[in-house]
Amino acid sequence: MRTEMLIGGKWTAGSGGPSFVTRNPATGEVIAELSEATAADVDAAVTAAAAAFEPWAAMLPAARATLLWRIADLIEQQGEELAALESLDQGQTLPVSGGFSIPNLVEHFRYYAGWATKITGSTVALSVPNVDYRTRREPLGVCGLIVPWNFPLPILGWKLAPALATGNTVVIKPAEQTSLSTLRLAELLEEAGVPAGVVNVVTGGPDTGKALVAHPGVAKISFTGSTAVGREIAADAGRALKKVSLELGGKAPSIIAADADIDAVIEPNALGGLLNTGQICAAFTRFYVDRKRVDEFTAKLAGVASHLPVGPATDPNALIGPLVSEEHRASVERYLETGTAEGARLVTGGGRPEGGGYFLEPAVLGGVTQDMRVAREEIFGPVLSVLAYDDPEELAPLANDSEYGLAAAIWSRDIGTATRLANEVKAGTVWINMAPAQDAAAAWGGMKSSGLGREMGWAGIDAYTQVKSIWTALA
Structure with missing residues (x-):
C-alpha cells in the first residue's frame, strides 16, 4: 500500500x-x-x-x-x-x-x-x-x-x-x-x-x-x-x-406526484437518498408528497430505512456503511438536532449503533417545512426529509426554491406531468421514475450553486x- x-x-x-x-x-x-x-x-x-x-x-x-x-x-x-x-x-x-x-x-x-x-x-x-x-x-x-x-x-x-x-x-x-x-x-x-x-x-x-x-x-x-x-x-x-x-453541492428534490404508486417508488427513493450512506451530492434529500398521502409515504419510507443493515464492508449483509469521519458524523447529528428543534418529527433512526466506527442509523424526518435548515442546507448524510404539498402547481417552485441545482427526481404515472415538471425543475440532471444512474456518455454537472x-x-x-x-x- x-x-x-x-x-x-x-x-x-x-x-x-x-x-x-x-x-x-x-x-x-x-x-x-x-x-x-x-x-x-x-x-x-x-x-x-x-x-x-x-x-x-x-x-x-x-x-x-x-x-x-x-x-x-x-x-x-x-x-x-x-x-x-x-x-x-x-x-x-x-x-x-x-x-x-x-x-x-x-x-x-x-x-x-x-x-x-x-x-x-x-x-x-x-x-x-x-x-x-x-x-x-x-x-x-x-x-x-x-x-x-x-x-x-x-x-x-x-x-x-x-x-x-x-x-x-x-x-x-x-x-x-x-x-x-x-x-x-x-x-x-x-x-x-x-x-x-x-x-x-x-x-x-x-x-x-x-x-x-x-x-x-x-x-x-x-x-x-x-x-x-x-x-x-x-x-x-x-x-x-x-x-x-x-x-x-446539491439538495436534490424527489417529487412524488399525486398519481404515483407509493409502494413502487419507496425502495428506489430510499436507495436514492441513502446510497453511500447519503454521502452523495445528488442524493435525494427532500421528498415532496401530496398532503393526502404524506403520512403513508413517510411511514413506508421509515419502514424501509429502519430495516437497512448498518455495518462495515467486512459484513456481507451491510447496506449502510459508516460516515467518513467522526467530525462529519457530528455534523450530521447536529442537523438532526436542528431539525427537531425547528419542528420536524424524527420518525426513525439517527442513533449510533453499538460498537466503534462512525456509524449512524438512517433517519427519516416527517413534518418538514420549506423554511427549515434540513430542507435547505446540504447535510451529506443518511437524513431523509419529507415535505407535504397541497397544489401540484407548487411543485416546480418548491423544488426550485434552493440555491442548489445538481439533480432531481420525478415520480408519476402520467408521462406528460413528469415531462412538464422535468422541463420546469432547475437541475443539471433529472431522473424520471428511476433511482439515480450515471453513464460515461451522459453529461453531468449542476446549475446555480x-x-x-x-x-x-x-x-x-x-x-x-x-x-x-x-x-x-x-x-
Whole structure:
C-alpha cells in the first residue's frame, strides 16, 4: 500500500512537510500515515507535468487510446483489491465499491479511450474570399484535478480519463481522508506505461489544494466538493484567467406526484437518498408528497430505512456503511438536532449503533417545512426529509426554491406531468421514475450553486480542450 507521493515518475515523501493520518471509518483506527505536500512539492509536480506535456500531447491518438484501454484492463484485473481499499479508506460497503465505484472507473477509461481518435475540428465557409478556414481542438496543458472523499476513484476517473485522452498532463490532489486508492491507481498507471510526469499525485489538505489552484503553471482546475470551496476556487481561477470546472453541492428534490404508486417508488427513493450512506451530492434529500398521502409515504419510507443493515464492508449483509469521519458524523447529528428543534418529527433512526466506527442509523424526518435548515442546507448524510404539498402547481417552485441545482427526481404515472415538471425543475440532471444512474456518455454537472461546466460525454472532451482557428490564404 503506497503512502508516498508520485512526482515526475518518482515516489517521494516530499520536501519535509508535516504528516497526517488516514483512518478506517468503520473502526476509527489509523490505517496509514501520509505526507502533506508543501508548496515546493506542488511546484515540483507542476514542473514535472509541464515537462511531460509536449511529448504526451504529440503522441499519436491511437497510442493514447491503446494506453487508456490498457489502464482500464489493469483496473478491472485489480478490481477486488481496489474495491477493498476503497471500502477500507472511505467506508463504502462492498456492493457500492465493487458494484459501482470500480466498474464506473473502468467504464470511463474505456469510453474516453474511444474518444482519443475521434477529436475533430471543423471547416467553415467564410465570407472572406480566397481563404480556407478550419479549427482544431488542442489540449490545455497542466490540469489540476482535486477529488473529494465520497467517491474517490470514480470521480477521479471522470476527470482523469478525458484529460489524458485529449493530451493533457495532470497533478492530482485526492482528499486527505481518502488518498490510498488514488495512490494505488497511480501505480497501475505506471504499470500500464504512462510516461513519467504525465500523472502526478500530491497528498494533503486544504493548503495543498490552494497551492495547486494558485500555481501559475496550471492551466485548468477541475474540482468536485463543497460549494463554499468551489466559490473560492472560481474566484482565484477568475483572477488568474484559468479554466475551471466545478461540481459542487446539491439538495436534490424527489417529487412524488399525486398519481404515483407509493409502494413502487419507496425502495428506489430510499436507495436514492441513502446510497453511500447519503454521502452523495445528488442524493435525494427532500421528498415532496401530496398532503393526502404524506403520512403513508413517510411511514413506508421509515419502514424501509429502519430495516437497512448498518455495518462495515467486512459484513456481507451491510447496506449502510459508516460516515467518513467522526467530525462529519457530528455534523450530521447536529442537523438532526436542528431539525427537531425547528419542528420536524424524527420518525426513525439517527442513533449510533453499538460498537466503534462512525456509524449512524438512517433517519427519516416527517413534518418538514420549506423554511427549515434540513430542507435547505446540504447535510451529506443518511437524513431523509419529507415535505407535504397541497397544489401540484407548487411543485416546480418548491423544488426550485434552493440555491442548489445538481439533480432531481420525478415520480408519476402520467408521462406528460413528469415531462412538464422535468422541463420546469432547475437541475443539471433529472431522473424520471428511476433511482439515480450515471453513464460515461451522459453529461453531468449542476446549475446555480451546484457548479460550473459539465463532465462526462462529449462535455468531458470540451472541458479539456481549446479551439484554435487556422486561416490559410488560397491566393
